[in-house]
Amino acid sequence: MEPVSATDVAALRRFNRYFTRRIGVLDDHYLGQDRPLGEARLLFEIARHPAGVPLRTLRAQLDLDAGYLSRMTKSLQSNGLVRLAVHPDDSRLRTVELTAAGRTEVAEQNRRADALAAGLIDGLTGDQRTRLTEAVDTAQRLLRLAAITVDPVDGGSPDARACLDAYAADIGARFPEGFDRAALVSPQEVSGAAGAFFVAYEEGRPVGCGALRRQPDGVGEIRHVWVSPDARRLGLARRILGALEREAAARGLDVVRLDTHAVLTEAQAMYRACGYREIPAYDDNVYAAFWFEKRV
Amino acid sequence: MEPVSATDVAALRRFNRYFTRRIGVLDDHYLGQDRPLGEARLLFEIARHPAGVPLRTLRAQLDLDAGYLSRMTKSLQSNGLVRLAVHPDDSRLRTVELTAAGRTEVAEQNRRADALAAGLIDGLTGDQRTRLTEAVDTAQRLLRLAAITVDPVDGGSPDARACLDAYAADIGARFPEGFDRAALVSPQEVSGAAGAFFVAYEEGRPVGCGALRRQPDGVGEIRHVWVSPDARRLGLARRILGALEREAAARGLDVVRLDTHAVLTEAQAMYRACGYREIPAYDDNVYAAFWFEKRV
DNA sequence: GGACACCTTTGACTAAAGTCAAAGAAATAT
DNA sequence: ATATTTCTTTGACTTTAGTCAAAGGTGTCC
Known part of the structure; x- marks a missing residue:
């Protein structure tokens, strides 16, 4: 830092x-x-x-x-x-x-x-008021972001589970086909040597998460990057992504991959902006429409 | 409003x-x-x-x-x-x-x-900190501007005199040839039917001024628009100018004129941005290099 | 020189803010 | 069933914040 x-x-x-x-x-x-x-x-x-x-x-x-x-x-x-x-x-x-x-x-x-x-x-004139409103909103967003920490937690912890529940409900409502919780990572897949799980906390409350899972071919897979609706537009997803990438690098995983659903267009844009390249399908996840990769 | x-x-x-x-x-x-x-x-x-x-x-x-x-x-x-x-x-x-x-x-x-x-x-990242700093600076500037009032005062009042003193010292230091206080308007020229004088107050302290003087040909002349150094970059000069223009209009002066010195390039840019057109010299003010006019 | 205004100090208050510990009622652990 | 913990209430404070008025020393104006 x-x-x-x-x-x-x-x-x-x-x-x-x-x-x-x-x-x-x-x-x-x-x-x-x-x-x-x-x-x-x-x-x-x-x-x-x-x-x-x-x-x-x-x-x-x-x-x-x-x-x-x-x-x-x-x-x-x-x-x-x-x-x-x-x-x-x-x-x-x-x-x-x-x-x-x-x-x-x-x-x-x-x-x-x-x-x-x-x-x-x-x-103030109407224009000046608008600029003031924008300025205080920006300041508030950045101050909130600064107060959020992204910490590694056990994949089976209540906070991790709460995030995954919220994540499943969230995307279940957004995917036209719904979402089956069986597609979530299990706690063992993201614990110990197998992977990692991060939770973002704002004033003690979990407001986002992300998982890293080691794949058989020695590549890291990023999954379940999610931000609570009231913590969006702060730049938090990027922070979570950064934490996962650093964790992957620390574990000697030089490459990370992820897939994403067709309807999550902002997520796709974010991955591209963060240096991810689109690659061919590396799995048969029924919810995936795009696959990305990045060297970390 | x-x-x-x-x-x-x-x-x-x-x-x-x-x-x-x-x-x-x-x-x-x-x-x-x-x-x-x-x-x-x-x-x-x-x-x-x-x-x-x-x-x-x-x-x-x-x-x-x-x-x-x-x-x-x-x-x-x-x-x-x-x-x-x-x-x-x-x-x-x-x-x-x-x-x-x-x-x-x-x-x-x-x-x-x-x-x-x-x-x-x-x-936060360095870039985010910079954005935060900009946002709080913008907010502060706008909140300060909102707290400033521009009020008509007698041209001979202590606040008006204080502003003109500061104005004379300020431009005296900026004009290569210095500035002779004899070129300032007299209190009578900006009082009663002859003209008006406005002072901008921030928390009771005068931080800017501007004068309006009726010319013999029935045109209003704007003079001595000035903003204290610690109240600059707030958009205050425009507010003072607006107050003077409204005052001119209220007095039935349809056109206002002003002149400005060659070194005051920001002022020239501001007058243009506020709808003033450059015109030929209308007086022989030795400090003037540009003359502007606006229909109000 | 005297009246008046100004500024600070002091005494005598009140109200708000906050702390600590004992006690009692209810839940939880063993 | 008993011990322990949790939560609220109550009593008994202390400190901070703030107000008002009287008093005394200094300047200013006429």
Whole structure:
């Protein structure tokens, strides 16, 4: 990994100072209105879970002390904004959800936040606003990508299985012929000397995966490169691919191959852009329409 | 002004949430270390003024209560980080400056903040970091521009005079032949029916100006369009120009003219891009090399 | 020279934010 | 069935943040 240049660090810090001063502060202080900031934040977090959320989840998400959370919740409850209930599956847990009054208050706060954000940019022309939106979207995508790690995990681990389940459901919906889970790699094929399995994590949550499998002829096969829908367009597939290629090289596999389905046109374009060459069919995978190869 | 689209508002709020959670919070909480956040912020603000700064300036900049500020300053002083002194010109004022220990602590905090920022982006490739830097710079420029207002002021007001002083010094340094302040418009020429003067304000500070003067032949002349060096590349000159053109139109001046110096090539390009046509000399201004006109 | 305004300090508060530990109820492990 | 763990509540704090008003020293204006 290249060292980070001082210019980039300075730009990020400069932006951070400006942005938090201009916007972050506003957001926080105006919004709570007569409610303490902590309670306002808690209320917002509760609102993100429409069906009711256990206190322990809130505690983890907001990183709060149990006693502190308990008191703030009670305060919201006594204001009639939230309702507490015992968790149906585990009576140790309490779940909390918004009342109608709570929903009204959150909606009102959202309205105010929208007005605040609109006020921040209403001096710009439509074109300038579009450029601002593009710039913040780009920045957010890159910051998210930077926060994602791609780690080797056991092919049988729950995270790996969860990714493959999501992958199977995803392509099953996209392939006209559906998808049979029997075509997935088995945990043994991607463990130990036989291969490797990588999972991409964003803030602890698996958001993508990729498998490498050693083939009998001493070539590495890349399979199941997948990115969760909410982590797409970040450049994550390339990162996963890069990790798999480095792993192959480290195992002395000089060449990697993969196949892809006819409908996955973006994937095909990505493989080409990453230096893969189309080759003749090397297997009889019923889902494959294109076969690629790269020397790593 | 066009209404702000919900898409743009949503993008800004989405970014704000993500950014403050990922970065703002980090910055604040990690950085202060064992020092309360308020004191850490105060220390940073003091560090921005190397020669010592009056308390009243800090109070204005950080929007603090006088008593609160006094106590925090005393706390920093008792920790040996700052030194208090009576202001040389006004004994009512106290100035505060960092001690060597204070400078060490600020440097250490800066080092930590740099490391934090570097850690946030070290997973990106050099190209991705460059794109991130460009995106945050663009966002910051547009947010600054959005926060700037262009207001009509009296041509003789202190802000107008300050802008013209800065303008004269600026072009005096750029014109090979220097600049004689006698060529500036007089306050009467840009007041009342005779003309108008606009000042651009960023957070209360004048950062640009422009004058409109009615000429004997019923044409408006635009003069002294200037933007402070630290507010350039935001698109502010165009905004000032637009304000002057609208003012001219409102006064029934259908045509505006201006002249410009040979060395101000960016200005010439801007006038052309804003719809100005080059015309023959309409005056004998010794500093002018090009003359432009636009129907408004 | 006197009235008035300005700036800082100090005392006396309040509210919010956050911490820690004990206790009680419920689930899980052995 | 018992011990252990998990989760929430409650009590008893501390620290930080912030406000208000009185008081005292200095400048400024007339």
